[in-house]
Amino acid sequence: MLTHTEIKDLLNVSLQEGETRNVTVKGWxxxxxxxxxxxxxxxxxxxxxxxLQVVAELKTDENPNGFSEDLMKKINTGAxxxxxxxxxxxMGKGQNVEIQAKDIEVxxxxxxxxxxxQKKGHSLEFLxxxxxxxxxxxTFGCVLRLRHEMAYALHKFYHERGxxxxxxxxxxxxxxxxxxxxxxxxxxxxxxxxxxxEGCIDYGKDFFGKSTKLTVSGQLEGxxxxxxxxxxxxxxxxxxxxxxxTPRHLAEFWMNEPEMAFYEIEDNMDLAExxxxxxxxxxxxxxxxxxxxxxxxxxxxxxxxxxxVQQMSFExxxxxxxxxxxxxxxxxxxxxxxxxxxxxxxxxxxxxxxxYKKPVIITxxxxxxxxxxMKQNADGKTVRGMDVLFPQIGEIIGGSQREEDFDKLQRxxxxxxxxxxxxxxxxxxxxxxxxxxxxFGLGFERxxxxxxxxxxxxxxxxxxxxxxxxxx
Ligand code: 4AD
Ligand code: MG
Numbered sequence: 001m002l003t004h005t006e007i008k009d010l011l012n013v014s015l016q017e018g019e020t021r022n023v024t025v026k027g028w029x030x031x032x033x034x035x036x037x038x039x040x041x042x043x044x045x046x047x048x049x050x051x052l053q054v055v056a057e058l059k060t061d062e063n064p065n066g067f068s069e070d071l072m073k074k075i076n077t078g079a080x081x082x083x084x085x086x087x088x089x090x091m092g093k094g095q096n097v098e099i100q101a102k103d104i105e106v107x108x109x110x111x112x113x114x115x116x117x118q119k120k121g122h123s124l125e126f127l128x129x130x131x132x133x134x135x136x137x138x139t140f141g142c143v144l145r146l147r148h149e150m151a152y153a154l155h156k157f158y159h160e161r162g163x164x165x166x167x168x169x170x171x172x173x174x175x176x177x178x179x180x181x182x183x184x185x186x187x188x189x190x191x192x193x194x195x196x197x198e199g200c201i202d203y204g205k206d207f208f209g210k211s212t213k214l215t216v217s218g219q220l221e222g223x224x225x226x227x228x229x230x231x232x233x234x235x236x237x238x239x240x241x242x243x244x245x246t247p248r249h250l251a252e253f254w255m256n257e258p259e260m261a262f263y264e265i266e267d268n269m270d271l272a273e274x275x276x277x278x279x280x281x282x283x284x285x286x287x288x289x290x291x292x293x294x295x296x297x298x299x300x301x302x303x304x305x306x307x308x309v310q311q312m313s314f315e316x317x318x319x320x321x322x323x324x325x326x327x328x329x330x331x332x333x334x335x336x337x338x339x340x341x342x343x344x345x346x347x348x349x350x351x352x353x354x355x356y357k358k359p360v361i362i363t364x365x366x367x368x369x370x371x372x373x374m375k376q377n378a379d380g381k382t383v384r385g386m387d388v389l390f391p392q393i394g395e396i397i398g399g400s401q402r403e404e405d406f407d408k409l410q411r412x413x414x415x416x417x418x419x420x421x422x423x424x425x426x427x428x429x430x431x432x433x434x435x436x437x438x439x440f441g442l443g444f445e446r447x448x449x450x451x452x453x454x455x456x457x458x459x460x461x462x463x464x465x466x467x468x469x470x471x472x
Pocket of ligand 2: 387395397398
């Protein structure tokens with residue numbers, strides 16, 4: 001049985017005047033200050049953003065039972081301690097309770113000459129270089145607890161609506177998004193590749209007997225699930241070898257993809273809107289301490305933006321309407337706007353932040369800028385895709401109604417030169433018992449940018465993967 005109490009629980013204890021309690025706490029030293037009679041140690045165990053104040057009386061002539069100088073030398077920022085003592089109402093500002101130490105054990109020291117997290121307020125850039133230690137800062141504690149809460153809220157949302165969590169593969173032979181930005185998975189000896197008679201690489205000799213990649217999306221397999229279970233969702237790591245060194249792209253990121261039989265694009269939009277409102281409401285309801293910290297330290301509008309999303313119904317417009325708004329805009333864009341272009345983040349942010357001043361869902365994109373699987377509209381030019389755009393972030397969700405007609409889908413696959421030997425199993429959903437269906441993908445780290453107010457996606461995932469970086 002655990003013999004210690006977590007700091008979050010202790011900070012919630014309300015003591016009567018004069019009431020005390022014997023407790024044991026364990027955690028890492030954030031700071032130590034004091035004088036020759038007493039030391040004040042801020043101890044944090046990661047259960048909440050606040051630290052617990054430990055008051056340790058020092059050995060002096062008047063106080064021979066105080067803690068020795070030898071012990072105190074070992075207690076530096078970063079050290080790990082077990083403290084036994086008495087929890088009392090605090091006289092000091094900023095905390096309800098504090099602990100008067102009776103016994104301190106140093107589990108692990110942290111040499112002040114080499115432990116990199118000495119002061120408060122290290123820059124986020126510096127912390128990225130020590131990503132293995134940054135969870136020990138207040139900022140990353142908040143971000144990582146929020147990340148957990150959002151994952152929990154996501155599962156809860158789908159579970160309560162009868163969705164089945166489907167585990168789709170990470171190793172795959174097909175390129176869902178057709179962008180060709182995949183990491184290859186192979187056990188072939190790269191120094192000595194087997195060749196076919198024609199001189200090509202002989203993937204028949206590779207581990208799976210064919211060329212395989214890390215998945216860019218679980219959607220295609222998700223559709224197989226929806227065509228049997230009606231409503232499924234995936235949630236897992238996805239990989240994109242796009243060489244984009246931006247604050248919104250990672251090479252390894254987490255995506256959540258619900259897929260629903262019998263949903264049309266409007267139902268898909270309703271679900272996406274409900275979902276994002278549910279997640280932000282969960283953060284406001286359960287994570288206020290962490291949000292307040294991030295709001296004070298990084299983004300004074302964070303909490304009000306989260307509240308705003310609750311109150312607003314998202315604007316729903318077509319791509320063509322969006323282009324009209326942008327063309328009429330009194331704004332200078334780096335990329336000129338023309339019907340047919342892929343909207344850039346400057347355009348998306350103009351629509352959301354300047355024009356509509358709320359989240360926007362854009363539908364019916366030109367078919368040439370979207371993936372092969374989207375349902376084709378009767379105009380022959382557009383497809384039933386939808387992107388959800390958020391303030392500060394731009395695209396947070398991408399999705400669509402799917403093309404359920406076998407012939408139309410096959411024609412599109414041919415037009416887009418997608419090798420159909422990789423697609424027979426996917427086409428079987430349209431061959432056997434096809435149905436209208438829809439789905440979308442939420443970029444989990446994009447959501448976290450919104451919920452934490454962080455501005456660089458590398459700061460909302462514990463171990464970011466991006467070009468030239470896979471250290472930790
Ligand atoms: O728009 P995307 O490419 O859509 C799909 O992959 C579909 N298969 C989803 C579906 O319909 N089931 O990606 C979905 C979301 C984007 O809106 C964005 O939030 C995020 O994934 N995303 C990235 N996040 C971080 N780093 C990257 N490189 C990302 N690429 C996409
Ligand atoms: Mg997209």
